[in-house]
Amino acid sequence: MRSKTQFTGTLKVSLLCLGFLVLFVLIFRSTISSFNSSKSNTRRASSATEEAQGREAESATVACPSVAPLTPTCSKAPPSLANAVIHYATTNITPQQTLQEISVSARVLQKKSPCNFLVFGLGHDSLMWTSLNYGGRTVFLEEDKAWIDQVQQRIPGLESYHVAYVTKVHQADDLIKIGMEEDECKKVSDPRFSKCQLAHKGFPSEVYDIEWDVIMVDAPTGYFEGAPGRMSAIYTAGLIARNKEQGETDVFVHDVDRKVEDTFSKAFLCQGYLREQQGRIRHFTIPSHKARLGRPFCPS
Numbered sequence: 273m274r275s276k277t278q279f280t281g282t283l284k285v286s287l288l289c290l291g292f293l294v295l296f297v298l299i300f301r302s303t304i305s306s307f308n309s310s311k312s313n314t315r316r317a318s319s320a321t322e323e324a325q326g327r328e329a330e331s332a333t334v335a336c337p338s339v340a341p342l343t344p345t346c347s348k349a350p351p352s353l354a355n356a357v358i359h360y361a362t363t364n365i366t367p368q369q370t371l372q373e374i375s376v377s378a379r380v381l382q383k384k385s386p387c388n389f390l391v392f393g394l395g396h397d398s399l400m401w402t403s404l405n406y407g408g409r410t411v412f413l414e415e416d417k418a419w420i421d422q423v424q425q426r427i428p429g430l431e432s433y434h435v436a437y438v439t440k441v442h443q444a445d446d447l448i449k450i451g452m453e454e455d456e457c458k459k460v461s462d463p464r465f466s467k468c469q470l471a472h473k474g475f476p477s478e479v480y481d482i483e484w485d486v487i488m489v490d491a492p493t494g495y496f497e498g499a500p501g502r503m504s505a506i507y508t509a510g511l512i513a514r515n516k517e518q519g520e521t522d523v524f525v526h527d528v529d530r531k532v533e534d535t536f537s538k539a540f541l542c543q544g545y546l547r548e549q550q551g552r553i554r555h556f557t558i559p560s561h562k563a564r565l566g567r568p569f570c571p572s
Contacts, residue, residue: 368397368490369526373553380486380522380555381405390484390512392505393491394423394432401488402430411478415492415500433476437492437500444532447503452539457507458569460514460561470507470540483516490526494533502527506536513558514569523556544571 374397381389386407391398394414402410412432414420420432439447450469451457457468464473464480487509493499506525513521525537529552538546541556548555561567 368393368395369553370551373526373551374400376548376550376553376555377486377488377522377524378404384485384522387485388482389486389488390479390482390509391488391490392502392509393488394420394430395490398423398430398432399427405486409482411482413475413479413491433478435472435475437472437504439501439503440497441494441499441501441532442497444501444503444535448535448539451507451536460511460569462515463508463511466511468507470504471511472504472508475508480512484512484521485519487513487521487523488526489524489533489537494527494530501532503532503536506533507540510540510542510556510558514561516560516562518560518563520557520559523558525554525556527552528554542570 381387381404385405387405387409389401389405389408389410391401391410391412394412398412410431412430413435414432415435415437417434420434423430424432447470454468456466457470459466459468462480463471463475466473489502489505489509492502492505494501502525509523513523523541525533525541527533528537528549537554537556541554541558545556545558546554547557559567
């Protein structure tokens with residue numbers, strides 16, 4: 273049995289140790305609380321900073337809209353310009369096509385431009401076609417040399433070439449028969465080397481060498497018997513499209529209310545490739561026949 277003195281000393285030591293333990297716990301809890309508070313404040317401050325930065329970025333976005341459509345590197349004509357050109361082209365000064373007819377090819381050019389665009393015919397609407405193919409290459413083929421000179425004086429930037437045609441409208445019935453019956457006219461090859469009588473071999477070399485994305489047949493003249501007619505133009509446009517290395521070519525034929533344009537576009541651009549008709553214009557989408565050997569001249 274321990275003495276009273278020993279017991280008192282032991283109690284004092286125990287109380288002292290307990291006091292140190294309580295003090296340690298209090299200090300530890302205080303430190304943890306302070307740390308958590310500091311961490312919480314840091315998070316709130318960080319969150320507030322991020323929120324402020326977000327508001328500033330949002331404000332900057334609203335206050336500073338993109339100016340890309342106004343920069344020279346824009347690859348498409350702005351819609352406002354396209355609409356203005358179309359409106360100008362459908363006035364009495366430019367009677368070649370109506371607004372509804374132009375809209376058919378304008379939609380395709382909006383998707384494909386900048387692209388390679390071949391146009392049979394040079395007219396008051398030529399500047400419009402060039403503008404709708406902003407950034408691309410637009411080439412015009414014209415039968416009237418004097419008319420080319422007149423247009424180039426007013427609009428020197430247009431790329432146009434004089435071409436001659438040996439056919440006449442009054443030969444259309446014989447030519448459609450040849451095209452439908454002769455096997456050579458159903459072979460897909462470079463028009464310069466084709467043995468089909470309908471293939472035009474006298475275009476500039478650019479016409480045969482370039483991969484055309486869009487072709488518009490709105491020439492040569494075809495409204496009287498002695499005019500060249502569009503028989504070879506339509507056939508050759510279809511041959512050029514089929515002879516493309518890969519992809520599709522959109523081909524448009526204007527004045528399909530006339531017999532030649534109606535008959536030859538259905539026969540050689542094929543009704544199976546017809547996508548749309550609006551007024552006097554037809555839109556055909558012709559796939560590459562080189563990319564898929566053995567494809568029939570017209571789909572069944």
